[in-house]
C-alpha cells in the first residue's frame with residue numbers, strides 16, 4: 643500500500659504533467675471507484691473543469707478544479723498513467739479523464755479498491771472523506787499537548803495508525819517512528835510523556851521528509867509511460883529487519899491491532 647511519501651511523490655509527478663489541462667469528459671469503466679456522487683452526476687460535473695493544482699491531505703490526492711476537488715485514494719494498487727489518446731485502453735484502466743489535447747489521464751487499479759470523490763470546493767473539509775481526518779504531520783497545530791488530548795488507552799502503534807489523530811502514517815513508517823523514538827509499540831499511548839510525544843512528532847516529520855526526498859530521487863528516472871505510482875522503498879531500520887542496527891539484538895515481530903509490527907525489545911522498552 644502506498645504510504646504518505648509515495649502519495650506525495652505521485653502528487654509531484656502528476657503536477658508536472660496535468661496542471662492547467664481541461665477535462666473534456668471522463669469515462670468510468672468500474673463504477674465502484676466513484677464513491678460520490680453517482681457516476682452519471684460525476685461525469686456531468688467534471689466536464690470542462692480545469693486542473694488548477696494538485697494538493698494532498700494525508701493519503702488523499704486533491705485535484706483542485708474550478709468548482710470542485712477531485713479526491714483520489716490509491717488504496718492498495720492505484721496508479722496514474724498519462725497516455726496518448728490513440729493508445730488502446732488496457733484491462734485495469736478503470737477511469738479515464740480525457741483532456742482537450744492529445745493525451746488523457748488513466749487511473750489503473752488491479753485490485754479496484756481505490757476511491758474517488760468529487761466535492762464542491764467550499765464543502766471539502768466539512769464532508770466525507772476529509773471531515774474526520776486528523777492533522778497533517780507538518781501542521782503547526784500538531785503538538786505534544788494535541789497528542790496528549792487525542793491519545794486513548796490503546797497501544798501507541800495503533801494510535802499512530804489512527805487517521806483521526808495524525809493523517810498519513812501507515813504500518814511501515816509507524817514502526818520506524820517508534821524505533822527512532824525508542825518507544826515500545828505496545829505502550830499505552832495515554833501514558834506517554836510530553837517528551838515522548840515531542841519525539842514522536844519530530845521523528846514523524848524527519849522520517850516522512852526523508853522518504854519524500856528519496857521519492858524525489860526516484861522520480862528523476864520516472865517517465866509518464868511507466869505510470870505514476872511512487873513505489874519505492876526508503877531506507878528502513880526496523881520494519882521487516884532481522885537485526886537491530888543499534889544494539890545488534892534480534893528484531894521481534896508481533897501483531898498489534900492486527901498489523902505486523904517490528905521492534906527491538908532492548909532499544910524500545
Ligand SMILES: [Zn+2]
Nearest residue numbers: 886889906909
Ligand atoms: Zn536494539
